[in-house]
Every structure is written in structure tokens, then in C-alpha cells.
Amino acid sequence: MALGELSGLKLGQATRDAFGDALKELGEEYKDVVTVDGDVGNSTRTEPFAKAFPDRAFNVGIAESNMVSVAGGLASSGKTSVVASFAAFLLCNAYDQIRMSVAFPGLNVKLVGSHAGISIGEDGPSQMGIEDVGLACSLPGVAVMVPCDAASTKAATKAMLDHEGPTYLRLGRPKAPVVYPNGCDFTIGKANTVKEGTDITLIANGLMVPAALDAAAALEKKGHSVRVIDMHTVKPLDEAAVIAAAKETGKIVVVEEHLAHGGLGSAVSMVVCKEHPTPISFVNLGDTFAESGDGDGLLEKYGLTAESVVKAAEGLLS
Template sequence: MYLGELSGLKIGQATRDAFGDALKELGDKYPGIVTVDGDVGNSTRTEVFAHAYPERAFNVGIAESNMVSVAGGLASTGHIPVVASFAAFLLCNAYDQIRMSISFPHMNVKLVGTHAGISIGEDGPSQMGIEDVSLACSLPGMVVIVTADAVSTKAATAAMLEYDGPVYLRLGRPKVSEIYTEGDTFEIGKANTVREGDDVTIIANGLMVAGAIDAATKLAEEGVSVRVIDMHTVKPLDVEAIQKAAHETRAIVVAEEHLSHGGLGSAVAMAVSQANPVPMAYVNVGDCFAESGDPQGLLDKYGLTAAAIIEAVKKVK
């Protein structure tokens, strides 16, 4: 079952596809954009921009650390480098270069990690970015965004290019449910409430937003009123929205396609504990590597489903 099916959501573009389209569309508006690739532009979809602006696209080969260093140099000359690779290759392979060439000098570089999470499926654990949000959040001054659908991805791409400073944008491989419509608001650091409710709040990002909406739809049939918040920006976090939800609904579930430590759940727990502690539960990959398999089968096996979210809600209510 695709996430979003219980609530009648349609399946739209993959977020990586929406990013590629948006980058090309914004090429004229931002003449400083250059792409820096690690020989996977056909997968990250930066090839869409490269075909339109070949003189502004650079492929450094399968050398992620060098790719990031090149981007830092380009930023120092006034360009806006968009560095794209699989999330695992970018954040894990090139972490030190991101730390010293991007984060420490606060360079205006946009890091785009595609194929994040276990939903890449058959490619297996070596290529599954499941710790990337934690790594990115640990870097001082780094904005971290995890989008839920195509519309929000296009808006996030525009927002990160407008923002002056380093950004990490996390994207996925599979097609995902349509959450938003054209013109809906996207603001870095400002969460979106996609469903109102009074009894419990589900805070999610990425493809788990659709799962949260499914869970809320099913729980409504049982008389449970569920608020769903798309926390698309993990850093800076919308602490106000979290603390408001804790005060008004008195229980929180956090759902994310990431390891249990260092991601959205950790950030939300910190915000809740500072002002209004309430019962909390977490839906995530856990403390393990996944395996190669069918994407939906992996989501089912590791509990990244609407059913798992429903179970978590019942634990805190």
C-alpha cells in the first residue's frame, strides 16, 4: 500500500524529480547557480539543469570529497553551487569536507542528498542515507530541509537558493503522495499544519507526512482527533509550533524515515522537554541498518507505515 492511500491522496512526482525541474526553472532567475555532480546527475536529476545550462554544470566524477571542496571554491568566487549526490555518499563520504569547506566558513553552498532513507529499496544499505539528517544537523549554521512532496520540494528549492548560507535538502527516490497544491506556503523554519486536531499531534517529514495523514484519517473513524504537522525544516526547528501542539493536544508522535538518534525525533523531544513535557512516541528506522528489498516491503518490515503510527498514537493517549 502506498502511503496516502487511506486518505485518498494521489501519487505524484518523486521529490528528486521535482527538484530537477525546479532547478532548471530557476536557472534564469539565479544566474549564479552552478551544479557540481559526482557522476550521478541522471539519478539526482541535476542533469535537467545541465542540459539547459551546460556551461554552468560540472561533473567531477565519483569523488564526493573533491566535489564538495570544488563547491566551496566556487562559492568563494560568488557562485551558488548546488552539490548533488546520493544522501549517503554526500553526507557520509564527504563529511569532513562539508565541515571544513562549507560549514566552518559558512559558504553559500546548497547540498542536495537524494535517494535518502530505506525507500530506495533494492540498492541496499550501502546506499541508504539513514543518518544524514543527524550529520547535517550537527554542523553549525547548516539549514536542514526534508520535503514531503513535489510541490513543497519545488518551493523548498526556491527558498534554499534565496537563502544566503549552507543548506542541506533531503530528497527521495520513489514517487510520493501529493500533500500540497501550487501556491501553498513554504517558509524555512516554519512548519505547516496539514490537518487540525485536538487529541494528539503527529509531527512528521518526508514521505512519513502522507503516512501521518493516513493514520489521522483512520483514527478519526475511532473518534480520535489528530493534528498533523509537516516539520519540513529540522533545523532551524519551529519550536513554537511544537510547544503549542504539546500544550493543546497533550501528546506527540514523531514519524521519520531516519535512524532513531539525532533526527527529527531527537530535535522535537528537546523542544518539548524545555517547556511542556508530554507523553511522546517515535516511528523511525530504529537503531539498525536495513537491507535490500522492495521499497514498500522495507517500509512495512521496519514499521514506517500508517499502522505503526496509529499504534504509537494509542501508546501516548
């Protein structure tokens, strides 16, 4: 079953496409914005901005470390640098440059990692950013966002441009179900509760928000009241939303298209353990690389599905 089908969600734009549209639209208003790309602007969707504002777009070639250093230099000169590449190339290849040229000086650089997760499919594990959120969260002062659909991505793009300081925005390749058909209120560090419930809370982000909504629909057919939280910002985390979920529903499942370590599950666990110990379960990639294959098939094989979320939830509810 396709993501979002059980909960009746329509298929919309990929988050990378929504980002590209938003960046171009905002370009006229945010005249200090420049883009720095590693020769993949047609994939990261910075290309429309570059065509509209050619004097504000820089393609440095397939040299991610240099790309980040150039972005840092532009930011130190007063520009808002949007630096984009595949999540794996950006966070893995250029981590030290991000650490020293962006995070340490706290520069106004907006890191954008597209093609994140295993849902990119046939590109294979070398291209799959599966540790990117953990790497970004480990950098002091960097806000980390994982929007779930087109509306939330467009709102997140504006929010990151308004935010003073470094950010990381994680984007996906496949078309995403529409979670917010009427637009999205997006505040960095403030989660959105997309469904109320009292028996258990599903906390998800990115492509796993539709999976969580599908799981909620299946669980409610079995008589369970399910809260679903779109935790679109992993850092700073909305601790108040997590604490409320722990206190009010007593059980939590965290769902993410990321390795088990260092991502949303780790962040939520720290809050739960400190503030209100609660039974908690996790649906994620675990501790493994994936492989090349159909995107939907890979999500199924590695357990990133509504069925896996239902199973995890029922383990806590039984």
C-alpha cells in the same frame, strides 16, 4: 496499503524529480547558480539543469570529497553552488569536507542528498542515507530541509537558493503522494499544519507525512481528533509549532524515515523537554541498517507505516 491511500492522496512526482524540474526552471532567474555533481546527475536530477546551462554545470566524477571542495571554492568566488549526490555518498563520504569547506566558513553551498531513506529499495543499505539528517543537523549554521511532495520540494528548492548560507535538502527516489495539490507555502524554519486536531499531534516530514495523514484518518474513525504537522525544516526547528502542539493536544508522535538518533525526533524532544514536558512517542528506523528489497516492503518490515503510527498514537491515547 499504499502511502496516502487511506487519506485519499493521489500519487505524484518523486521529490528528486521535482527538484530537478525546479532547478532547471529557476536557472534562468538565478544566474549565479552552478551545479557540482559526482557523476550521478541522471539520478540526482541535476542533469536537466546541466543540459540547459552547460557552462554552469561541473561533473567532477565519483569523488565526493573533491566535489564538495570544488563547490566550496565556487561559492567563495561568489557563486551559489548546488552540490548533489546520493545522501549517503554526500553526507557520509564527504562529511569532513562539508564541515571544513562549507559549514565552518559559512559558504553559500546548497547540499542536496537524493535517494535518502530505506524507501530506495533494491539499491541496498550501502546506498541508503539513514543518518544524513543527524549528520547535517550536527553542523553549525546549516539549515536542514526534508520536503514531503513535489510542490513542497519545488518551494524548498527556491527557498534554499534564496537563503544566505549553507543548506541541506533531503530528497527521495519513490513517487510521493500529493500532500499539497494547490502549491505549498514553504518558509525555512516554519512548519505547515496540514490537518488540525485537539487530542494528539503527529509531527512528520518527507515520505512519512502521507503516513501520518493516513494514521490520522484511521484514528479519526475511532473518534480521535488528530493534528498533523509537516515539519519540513528540521533545523532551524519551528519550536513555536512544537510548543503549541504540546500545550494544545498534550501528546505527540514523531514520524521520520531516519535512524532514531539525531533526526527530527531528537530535535522535537529537546524542545518538548525544555518548554513543555509532554508524553511523546516515536516511529522511525530505530538503531539498525535495512537491506535490499522492494521499497514498500522495506517500509512495512521496518515499521514505517500508518499502522505503526496508529499503534504509537493509541499507546499515548489509552
